[in-house]
Amino acid sequence: MAKETKEKQLVVSVSPHVRDEESIAKIMWSVNFALFPALIASFYYFGPRAMIVTLLSIVSSIGFEYAYQKFVGKKTTINDGSAFLTGLLIGMNLPPQLPFYIPVMGSFVAVVLVKQLFGGLGYNIFNPALVGRAFLLVTWPKLMTTWKEPSAAFVGLDAKTTATPLGILKEEGISKLLEEFGTKNDLYISLLTGHRAGSLGETSAIFLIIGGLYLLYKRYITWHIPVSFVGSVAVIAWIFGGKGALFTGDPLIHLMSGGLMLGAFFMATDYVTCPSIRKGQIIFGIGCGALTMLIRLKGGFPEGVMFAILLMNCFAPLIDRGVKPKLFGEVKAVKK
Amino acid sequence: MGHTTKSNWELIKNGMFSENTIFKMAISLCPSIAVTNSLKNGFFMGVSVIFVQVMVNLTVSLIRNFINPKIRIPIFMMVIAGYVSIIDMSMAAWARPVYKQIGLYIQLIVAFASIFARAEVFAVKNKLIPSIADGLGMGIGFFLAMVVISFFRELLGKGALWGIPIVQGNPLLIMVLPAGGFFAVGLLMGFFNWLDARVAAKKAA
Numbered sequence: 030m031a032k033e034t035k036e037k038q039l040v041v042s043v044s045p046h047v048r049d050e051e052s053i054a055k056i057m058w059s060v061n062f063a064l065f066p067a068l069i070a071s072f073y074y075f076g077p078r079a080m081i082v083t084l085l086s087i088v089s090s091i092g093f094e095y096a097y098q099k100f101v102g103k104k105t106t107i108n109d110g111s112a113f114l115t116g117l118l119i120g121m122n123l124p125p126q127l128p129f130y131i132p133v134m135g136s137f138v139a140v141v142l143v144k145q146l147f148g149g150l151g152y153n154i155f156n157p158a159l160v161g162r163a164f165l166l167v168t169w170p171k172l173m174t175t176w177k178e179p180s181a182a183f184v185g186l187d188a189k190t191t192a193t194p195l196g197i198l199k200e201e202g203i204s205k206l207l208e209e210f211g212t213k214n215d216l217y218i219s220l221l222t223g224h225r226a227g228s229l230g231e232t233s234a235i236f237l238i239i240g241g242l243y244l245l246y247k248r249y250i251t252w253h254i255p256v257s258f259v260g261s262v263a264v265i266a267w268i269f270g271g272k273g274a275l276f277t278g279d280p281l282i283h284l285m286s287g288g289l290m291l292g293a294f295f296m297a298t299d300y301v302t303c304p305s306i307r308k309g310q311i312i313f314g315i316g317c318g319a320l321t322m323l324i325r326l327k328g329g330f331p332e333g334v335m336f337a338i339l340l341m342n343c344f345a346p347l348i349d350r351g352v353k354p355k356l357f358g359e360v361k362a363v364k365k
Numbered sequence: 366m367g368h369t370t371k372s373n374w375e376l377i378k379n380g381m382f383s384e385n386t387i388f389k390m391a392i393s394l395c396p397s398i399a400v401t402n403s404l405k406n407g408f409f410m411g412v413s414v415i416f417v418q419v420m421v422n423l424t425v426s427l428i429r430n431f432i433n434p435k436i437r438i439p440i441f442m443m444v445i446a447g448y449v450s451i452i453d454m455s456m457a458a459w460a461r462p463v464y465k466q467i468g469l470y471i472q473l474i475v476a477f478a479s480i481f482a483r484a485e486v487f488a489v490k491n492k493l494i495p496s497i498a499d500g501l502g503m504g505i506g507f508f509l510a511m512v513v514i515s516f517f518r519e520l521l522g523k524g525a526l527w528g529i530p531i532v533q534g535n536p537l538l539i540m541v542l543p544a545g546g547f548f549a550v551g552l553l554m555g556f557f558n559w560l561d562a563r564v565a566a567k568k569a570a
Contacts, residue, residue, distance in 0.1 A: 128535075142548070142552075146555070164539060167538065167539045167542060167544060168537050168538045168539040168540075169535060169538065170538070172535070
């Protein structure tokens with residue numbers, strides 16, 4: 030026995046030798062934490078219904094993860110917070126007034142079809158929460174685009190339905206948007222604080238930015254994807270967003286409306302489905318931004334962040350291959 | 366000329382299950398997604414393929430000794446195109462509503478990998494009766510796959526079967542759209558492979 034203990038003290042291991050305190054669970058829970066300000070803002074604007082929708086999608090996505098892993102006899106990983114995050118993101122991507130089976134269905138698609146059937150966390154090609162939402166949008170287009178006007182706090186339970194700012198901008202133009210919100214500054218403030226129609230968690234740009242900055246500060250995400258994503262949206266909106274002449278668009282409206290902030294900080298940066306090399310992440314972000322604006326300005330839907338990120342998800346491995354740094358000592362083959 | 370050693374019944378079963386065109390070989394997937402949005406379309410597509418597959422195998426097997434190997438591909442092509450024209454015209458005459466929806470894909474049977482493959486790897490090397498049995502098995506396998514896929518897609522996507530509404534409520538619209546075709550084929554393929562693995566495990570135990 031004594032000999033055995035002695036042998037065990039000599040640990041020979043391969044690199045990495047320097048380890049950090051970080052773990053998947055810690056990062057995932059921090060991301061959840063970073064989303065909380067925006068979540069609480071959504072409760073304030075959309076009332077108890079928003080709470081139920083979010084809660085349902087979180088509980089059901091944890092439930093499906095647990096049930097599937099039990100069913101196939103895998104170790105359950107519901108404690109790492111990734112199922113919680115998927116559920117939270119699905120909830121935050123839904124309009125507040127929905128029949129209750131819809132968030133549950135979205136969680137099923139996201140967790141079982143997109144994540145677990147591909148092998149679980151780390152093996153999925155697409156962002157689970159976004160595919161869940163895409164599935165719901167294509168399946169129930171009418172329900173998924175019936176937006177509710179925000180009503181302060183818990184009073185107005187039967188608030189009227191309305192279009193999102195981007196929907197109005199697309200259908201009727203900027204003048205109608207100003208008619209609804211007052212002056213341009215009022216519009217900016219409404220967009221920034223989240224007093225507007227939209228999916229639960231996407232409305233208050235300011236709280237999403239705060240959450241995003243927290244993640245940047247903790248170094249859980251890097252600036253590459255959010256900055257290149259948001260930046261390319263702003264540039265394209267400025268150049269092509271105006272009616273008629275070029276360079277007359279209003280980038281601020283495009284930046285703060287729709288799901289751009291939520292997408293850029295929390296969904297495009299998903300470790301599993303974005304390129305892992307910095308240069309590739311910038312290409313990825315620009316691609317997301319360009320596709321988003323293409324859909325917003327020319328496509329059939331008023332909002333394009335979701336489809337843009339999903340489309341770029343397919344390219345992530347390809348981008349990584351393209352920007353792979355040269356091995357030390359590698360020489361490019363000379364073409365004859 | 367390699368003669369098959371399997372009995373006719375084994376050949377039919379082989380085509381239906383262990384070498385099922387869609388679920389095992391994963392070929393001819395285009396129609397399995399394009400026309401399976403309703404049970405009726407899937408059914409007629411399946412029937413057409415059974416007909417073409419059997420007749421092509423029969424014909425190729427009959428003329429196998431006269432085919433110059435160097436020009437076998439154009440010959441197969443002409444044989445297949447002939448039978449596809451027959452089924453195409455018959456459907457245009459007698460099944461007009463269905464033909465309007467899936468007519469294009471009926472004509473595309475000419476380019477089906479599965480039909481061509483059976484002529485190339487089986488019918489041209491085997492005698493008449495085994496060739497017919499093989500064609501029948503492959504055709505029925507394809508037919509079953511089409512019926513199963515379109516059954517689930519129409520039921521989930523429209524809440525109906527053969528055009529008759531069954532379930533009320535908000536159906537899963539995505540299932541009758543192209544994306545739903547991929548979901549349905551992928552999930553059913555996974556299910557049948559899982560079933561196979563279980564059967565194999567039981568046999569081994």
